[in-house]
Amino acid sequence: MAEDLVVTRALVIPAGELRERFSRSSGPGGQGVNTADSRVELSFDVAGSQAVPEHLRPRLLAKLSSRLVDGVVTIAASEFRAQLANRAAARDRLAALLRDAAAPPPAPRRATKPSRGSRERRITDKKRRSRTKQGRRVRPDD
Structure with a gap:
């Protein structure tokens, strides 16, 4: 089952750099729920990987900073009852x-100015809204 993980054309992670841990999954499973280690935790060392190109490493570390623990990102999958399906999902x-x-x-983003037509539409809409609100005002008796 151990095959390389293709992320992009520039980033292919060898199977040897992925670490899988198996544990018991919670939820339904009948008699087998206490014996089958179907939950999968897949870990990858982003900071120390040889597969990550040097120009890409800072971007990955910055964007994944909230998910990293000592430079390692971990994904858990336990939505399926079969370990093989959870491995594929992870x-x-x-x-x-x-x-x-x-x-x-x-x-x-390049800054742009509103077009003449959009400015005119905005002013027209503002005037229409103003007239609507003016019509709702309570006028004191003359």
């Missing part, structure tokens, strides 16, 4: 997490 989730963290930041 690998998929880790790949998605690393893919999002490795994505380059969006281009900075």
Whole structure:
């Protein structure tokens, strides 16, 4: 089952750098719930990995900083009753997490001015709203 985890074209994690731990999962399972270690914890050392390119490491560490413990990110999966399904789910989730963290930041927004038409529409809407509110005012008796 040990195969490399493909995150992006630039980032492929060798199976040897992934650590899996198995434990008992909570929830339904009948008689087998106390014997099957179906919960999976998948760990990956982002800070010490040889697979992470040097230009990508600072970005990953910065974006995953809230999830890292000593440079290691851990994903837990226990939604399935089968260990094999939980292993696949954990690998998929880790790949998605690393893919999002490795994505380059969006281009900075360029400041623009409102168009003449949008300014006119805004003023027209303000005047219409003002007339509506003026019509609701209580006028003192003359």
